[in-house]
Amino acid sequence: MGFPDLLETVPDLGEGIRGRLTANQPLSAVTWLRTGGPAQLMFQPADEADLSAFLKKLPKDIPVLPVGLGSNLLVRDGGLEGVVIRLSARGFGSIEEIGGNRLSAGAAVPDKRLAEAAAEAGLGGFAFYTGIPGGLGGALRMNAGAHGTETRERMVELTAFDRDGNRHVLTNADLSYAYRHSSAPKDLIFTAAVFEGVPRDEASIRAEMADVAAHREKAQPIREKTGGSTFKNPPGTSAWKVIDAAGCRGLMVGGAQMSEMHCNFMINTGDASGHDLELLGETVRARVLKHSGIRLEWEIKRLGRFGPEGPVEPFLGEEEEAA
Numbered sequence: 001m002g003f004p005d006l007l008e009t010v011p012d013l014g015e016g017i018r019g020r021l022t023a024n025q026p027l028s029a030v031t032w033l034r035t036g037g038p039a040q041l042m043f044q045p046a047d048e049a050d051l052s053a054f055l056k057k058l059p060k061d062i063p064v065l066p067v068g069l070g071s072n073l074l075v076r077d078g079g080l081e082g083v084v085i086r087l088s089a090r091g092f093g094s095i096e097e098i099g100g101n102r103l104s105a106g107a108a109v110p111d112k113r114l115a116e117a118a119a120e121a122g123l124g125g126f127a128f129y130t131g132i133p134g135g136l137g138g139a140l141r142m143n144a145g146a147h148g149t150e151t152r153e154r155m156v157e158l159t160a161f162d163r164d165g166n167r168h169v170l171t172n173a174d175l176s177y178a179y180r181h182s183s184a185p186k187d188l189i190f191t192a193a194v195f196e197g198v199p200r201d202e203a204s205i206r207a208e209m210a211d212v213a214a215h216r217e218k219a220q221p222i223r224e225k226t227g228g229s230t231f232k233n234p235p236g237t238s239a240w241k242v243i244d245a246a247g248c249r250g251l252m253v254g255g256a257q258m259s260e261m262h263c264n265f266m267i268n269t270g271d272a273s274g275h276d277l278e279l280l281g282e283t284v285r286a287r288v289l290k291h292s293g294i295r296l297e298w299e300i301k302r303l304g305r306f307g308p309e310g311p312v313e314p315f316l317g318e319e320e321e322a323a
Helices: 050-055 111-120 125-132 136-142 203-220 240-247 274-292
Strands: 020-026 038-044 065-066 073-075 080-085 095-099 103-104 153-161 165-171 189-196 225-229 256-259 265-268 301-304
Touching: 050 153, 050 189, 073 274, 095 111, 103 111, 111 203, 125 203, 125 256, 136 189, 136 225, 136 274, 165 203, 256 274, 265 274
Parallel strands: 038 080, 065 080, 073 301
Antiparallel strands: 020 038, 095 103, 103 189, 153 165, 153 189, 225 265, 256 265
């Protein structure tokens, strides 16, 4: 079941807008888990000016959500109400050397492409992005990291637009970065950022990138429909270790499974619904809580309305009993 067409209910919404507007866009086509309901309206702006103009026209009671490459996203079966903004590679996918060991990059740039551009420029410190299957917008928002390095160590400043279409420039300090977290207001849409590296010879950078890629190939189910790491690492341990100890390696709910290769990776084996995937995740959280007393936190973002199967309760609704 779709949503009412916003282009009909807000008749002048598309006037003067140069980007692409699509009503009831299926999000299963753009998320790596390949499941979930539609976006009421998807907007792919042509550039920053187009994005600003659209936000200024959009009624303030209509929700807005930016979605990047969809690698870290579980969309529920009922879909997303309001407007999903997806930045295009054409308008937000450029990378430029700007001097001072710095690169300017659009938020639609895939993480691994920034690593490649940095290598070509002889800038070290970006190889970790080779192993992160997402885009820079998401990396900036959640302080993505791997192999001992995080986004906060490379980001200098970023450009963002608020719900009213106003442009802002935020420094690294403004984001108050922490593990898989930034303090940026939720309504900000990141469009570009400046990153700084350290001079290194290209051969050594590429050797490091190759090591990161080889590790990912060996340890992660990269050829499956997955959203990457499902849960954040608890203090003092790894999520996969407590999941494995609770007997959840290979656990299945419908078409959803915790990977046998890396049990902190949730995969869609072929026909999983959003409900299957979220129920699997909450089953794992409940079992880990019961086994070790650890409350795993989701790293994958779960968004949207629940479908006809109804809601999935956190920890299966048994958090207090297990505690």
